[in-house]
Amino acid sequence: MQVDIRLSQDDVRQIAEATTKLILAAIAAGEIAGTPPAALPALINEKQAAAMLNVALSTIRYHARMGSLTKHKIGKSTRYDPDEVRALAKQKKTTTGRL
Numbered sequence: 001m002q003v004d005i006r007l008s009q010d011d012v013r014q015i016a017e018a019t020t021k022l023i024l025a026a027i028a029a030g031e032i033a034g035t036p037p038a039a040l041p042a043l044i045n046e047k048q049a050a051a052m053l054n055v056a057l058s059t060i061r062y063h064a065r066m067g068s069l070t071k072h073k074i075g076k077s078t079r080y081d082p083d084e085v086r087a088l089a090k091q092k093k094t095t096t097g098r099l
Contacts, residue, residue, distance in 0.1 A: 043072055043079035052082065053089050063088060 007015075026032045044052070049060045049069075060080070063069040068088055072079045 042082070043074075044082050044085070046078055046080070049080045049082075049085045052085055 023032070046057055046060050050057050053059070060069065064071040064078070064080075069080055070084060072081070
């Protein structure tokens with residue numbers, strides 16, 4: 001059985017607005033868990049991480065392989081949390097005097 005439903009652009013817009021209001025109300029009421037996109041940390045790429053620490057890309061990759069940096073795969077690119085990169089630099093320089 002096939003049903004043919006036709007909606008005008010105005011109908012679609014009203015449905016989208018109503019759905020958005022319901023979702024936002026549910027989030028505000030705590031009914032939907034999760035981290036809002038605005039609260040997610042801005043991630044940096046390998047080159048930016050290496051530049052931040054004034055080290056080679058291979059050093060960043062080494063620390064990711066060893067588990068001292070968490071790498072986040074987004075599609076084909078690898079990203080790092082800048083706070084974690086800074087913490088690694090501080091920890092390494094304190095314990096060994098070098099990165």
